[in-house]
Amino acid sequence: MKAPSGDILLSVENVTLSFGGVCAISDVSFDIAKGEIRAIIGPNGAGKTSMLNVVNGFYHPQQGRITYHGRQRSRMQPYEAAANGIARTFQNVALFKGMTTLDNIMTGRNLKMKRNIFWQALRFGPALDEEVGHRRVCEEIIDFLEIEHIRRTPVGVLPYGLQKRVELGRALAMEPQLLLLDEPMAGMNLEEKQDMSRFIVETNRLRGATIALIEHDIGVVMDLSDRVVVLDYGRKIADGLPDEVRRDRKVIDAYLGQDR
Amino acid sequence: MDIPHAVFVDPFAQMIAAPDLLAQTIWEGFVGGALYSLIALGFVLIYKASGVFNFAQGIMMVFAALTLVGLHEKGVPAFVALALTVGVMYALAVGIERFVLRPLVNQPDIILLMATFGVTYVLIGFGELSFGGDPKSMITQELYLPSGSINLDVLGGRVQLQKLDIVAAAIAILMVAGLALFFQKTRIGRALRAVADDHQAALSVGISLNQIWVIVWFTAGVVALATGIFWGARSDVSFALQVVALKALPVLILGGLTSVPGAIVGGLIIGVGEKLGEFYWGPLIGGGIESWLAYLIALAFLLFRPQGLFGERIIERI
Numbered sequence: 241m242k243a244p245s246g247d248i249l250l251s252v253e254n255v256t257l258s259f260g261g262v263c264a265i266s267d268v269s270f271d272i273a274k275g276e277i278r279a280i281i282g283p284n285g286a287g288k289t290s291m292l293n294v295v296n297g298f299y300h301p302q303q304g305r306i307t308y309h310g311r312q313r314s315r316m317q318p319y320e321a322a323a324n325g326i327a328r329t330f331q332n333v334a335l336f337k338g339m340t341t342l343d344n345i346m347t348g349r350n351l352k353m354k355r356n357i358f359w360q361a362l363r364f365g366p367a368l369d370e371e372v373g374h375r376r377v378c379e380e381i382i383d384f385l386e387i388e389h390i391r392r393t394p395v396g397v398l399p400y401g402l403q404k405r406v407e408l409g410r411a412l413a414m415e416p417q418l419l420l421l422d423e424p425m426a427g428m429n430l431e432e433k434q435d436m437s438r439f440i441v442e443t444n445r446l447r448g449a450t451i452a453l454i455e456h457d458i459g460v461v462m463d464l465s466d467r468v469v470v471l472d473y474g475r476k477i478a479d480g481l482p483d484e485v486r487r488d489r490k491v492i493d494a495y496l497g498q499d500r
Numbered sequence: 501m502d503i504p505h506a507v508f509v510d511p512f513a514q515m516i517a518a519p520d521l522l523a524q525t526i527w528e529g530f531v532g533g534a535l536y537s538l539i540a541l542g543f544v545l546i547y548k549a550s551g552v553f554n555f556a557q558g559i560m561m562v563f564a565a566l567t568l569v570g571l572h573e574k575g576v577p578a579f580v581a582l583a584l585t586v587g588v589m590y591a592l593a594v595g596i597e598r599f600v601l602r603p604l605v606n607q608p609d610i611i612l613l614m615a616t617f618g619v620t621y622v623l624i625g626f627g628e629l630s631f632g633g634d635p636k637s638m639i640t641q642e643l644y645l646p647s648g649s650i651n652l653d654v655l656g657g658r659v660q661l662q663k664l665d666i667v668a669a670a671i672a673i674l675m676v677a678g679l680a681l682f683f684q685k686t687r688i689g690r691a692l693r694a695v696a697d698d699h700q701a702a703l704s705v706g707i708s709l710n711q712i713w714v715i716v717w718f719t720a721g722v723v724a725l726a727t728g729i730f731w732g733a734r735s736d737v738s739f740a741l742q743v744v745a746l747k748a749l750p751v752l753i754l755g756g757l758t759s760v761p762g763a764i765v766g767g768l769i770i771g772v773g774e775k776l777g778e779f780y781w782g783p784l785i786g787g788g789i790e791s792w793l794a795y796l797i798a799l800a801f802l803l804f805r806p807q808g809l810f811g812e813r814i815i816e817r818i
Contacts, residue, residue: 296704322706334701336694347694351706353687371687414705 247274248307249418249450250295255304257290264290265301268476270469272418277444277451279465279482281458283494286471288454289331292420295452296328297321308418323351327416329407331423331454337396341406344395345381348413349374381409385439401432408439412447419449425457433457437464462486470494511780520657525779526772531665533771534672538727539744540751540763541676542720547757548696549716550601552612556619558745560721563623564589565728565737569639570631578642589721597713605709624739635738638729640664645733668730675726676764679719683760688715696758750798756808766809770794 251271257264265287272278280288293299295306297316305312308324316324327348336344353370382388385405390398395406404424411419424440425433437460443449455461461468462482470478470485472494478485485491515522539561546554554560567588571581600615640647646663683689694702695712703709728737731744747770755766774797778790801809 298700298703317708318700318703319706319708322704328704330701330704334698334704336697336701338697339690339693343690343693347690347702347707348705350687350691350694410705 248272249274249309250452251307252291252295253305253307255291255294255301255306257287257294257299257301263474265294265471265474267304268471268474269304270476270479272450272452273467275444275448275450276466277440277453277464279453279455279461279468280471281455281461281468282471282477285473287474288471289422290474291471292328292422292452292454295321295418296326296420322414325414325417326420327411327414327418328420329404329411329422329424331426333400333403333407335395335403335407335410338394340392340394341387341398341409342378342382342391344406345378345409345413346374348410349377351414377415378409378413381412384412384442385409386435401428404428404436405439408436408443412443412449415447416449419443419451421451421453421455423454423456425455425460433460440464506784507781514780518657520654520659521779523654524659525775527659527661528665529772529775530768531662531669531771532775533768534669535727535730535744535767536747536751536771537764537767538672538675538723539748540755540767541679541760542723542727543748543752544755544757544760544763545679545716545720545723549692550612550695550713551609552601552616553609553757554720555613555616556623557720557724557748558742559620559623559739560589560592560724561728561731561745562737562739562741563592563627563728564721564725565638565732565741566627566631566636568725568729569636569732569737572639572642573631573636578639581639582643585725586722589725590718593714593717593721596717597710601713602710627739633739635736635740638732638737640733643729645729664730664733668733671726671730675723676760679723680760688712692716747794750794752808753798754801754809756810759808759810762808762810770797773797 248271251269253269255268256266258266268287268291280291282288290299294301297318297320300315306316307313308326336347339347353374382391385408387402387405387409390402390406395403398406408421408424411421421440425436428436440451440453441464444451453461453465455464465482467480468478468482468485469476470488470491472490477490477494478488480488539557542557542560543554546552546557564585568581568585571584572578576584596619600619601612604612604615645667648663650661650663650666652659652661683693691702691707691712692715694705694707695709699709702712728741731741735741748767751763751766751770753766754769755762755764774790774793777793778787782789
């Protein structure tokens with residue numbers, strides 16, 4: 241297993257998030273090193289998705305610090321997070337259902353397009369060159385994810401496994417430095433899971449994206465990830481290499497129920 | 501003459517007997533319908549992008565027309581006034597985004613609807629304060645809009661087309677086509693559709709909702725200006741004109757609140773339908789049915805397709 245290198249991409253320190261009286265995350269700290277695949281696991285309701293939402297700027301924690309690229313950030317909006325290279329997928333696929341696969345992936349290029357609205361409306365000169373360039377990037381991603389056959393299909397009619405893949409494609413189109421994947425393999429069969437695992441590993445190794453991954457399939461998590469952080473009832477109960485975490489008493493208790 | 505004959509046979513016999521009259525009626529309905537479509541389009545744009553039913557759309561139309569005429573009355577040349585009015589509509593979009601939408605984000609829809617009622621009354625007050633409450637006439641000549649009419653000899657009779665109506669229909673078609681292209685082909689258009697589909701996902705790919713809202717409200721403002729000019733030219737520019745915007749409601753029921761093609765087709769059906777109804781069936785009950793027939797058509801339609809002509813079917817996953 242690869243040990244975390246010195247470069248920390250994102251660190252979360254003492255973050256507490258509550259909704260009214262319900263505490264979703266309490267006093268959690270962990271970090272994500274540049275280039276690693278970092279898994280966040282835990283039983284249902286452990287606060288995993290809330291954690292991603294905090295990193296992504298959907299939620300603003302009441303306490304704690306988040307440092308990204310060495311800069312501590314104040315209240316960050318999701319589109320600012322996106323502009324800073326954080327992309328994500330959602331637990332319940334959040335695609336633009338009326339749009340085609342290609343258009344969905346093209347929305348990922350939104351922030352990379354610089355020409356102003358008037359040039360674009362004319363579709364002329366530099367704006368057209370730009371559009372063509374972005375289109376090429378998207379076609380490469382479509383090749384990479386092996387979804388050529390559904391390029392022109394509205395994503396709303398696609399089976400779930402393919403929707404998940406399109407959603408990954410949209411995130412990849414943003415050329416993210418940090419990619420947050422919220423249960424990318426939920427509801428998939430074995431073959432689809434293997435495909436998705438391959439895409440995740442290749443994204444990490446070939447495209448150089450740091451990945452934070454929430455997943456329930458422990459086998460997948462142990463195979464894929466470099467380091468694992470375990471949450472339970474909003475608290476961190478373990479953090480380390482997959483093998484260490486697997487043997488951790490508190491983790492086993494959290495998953496299997498405590499012996500009495 | 502018995503009633504079934506008068507309702508189901510006689511009107512059609514009249515249509516066949518005088519096809520030129522029929523063509524004239526359909527043309528007038530078409531022009532009115534194209535303008536209804538434009539108004540409905542304003543509603544659809546805003547509803548799709550921000551989930552708000554914009555009650556102020558009708559007033560935006562009057563306000564835009566009033567600003568144009570009012571500025572001209574104060575001595576501003578017509579085309580400068582037109583440019584300034586576009587600027588005012590932009591300022592309005594920025595203001596609404598900043599002071600209405602942003603503080604109320606994530607509030608229930610009904611709150612946002614009520615907020616647009618507020619916008620309505622602010623605009624009425626501001627409009628009257630700035631330009632007075634008297635009805636004004638649209639500056640058609642100064643904007644080089646044609647007047648008079650063309651007579652066509654067709655179908656063994658004569659059909660009269662107002663030049664102004666031809667221009668209105670042409671501009672309505674151009675705007676609708678332009679917007680459709682803009683939605684399909686540009687980055688901003690793609691971002692607009694993305695926002696319409698899923699706010700969270702749109703945010704996660706780095707689309708700024710605030711920016712999109714300004715663009716959408718501005719676009720709706722420009723559409724309102726165009727409709728305001730042509731409706732203003734057909735009657736007077738006054739706040740009474742906002743009643744026309746209420747005609748957009750049956751159009752929206754017919755076309756679906758989320759569909760651009762629906763707004764277009766719905767507008768044309770309502771426009772042509774009410775003219776035909778008024779001309780051929782109106783006399784049976786003493787006329788004047790034009791003002792409510794549209795609602796009746798929409799109501800009948802609602803029985804069979806609650807989601808509208810092109811609206812998204814509501815399927816709840818359980």
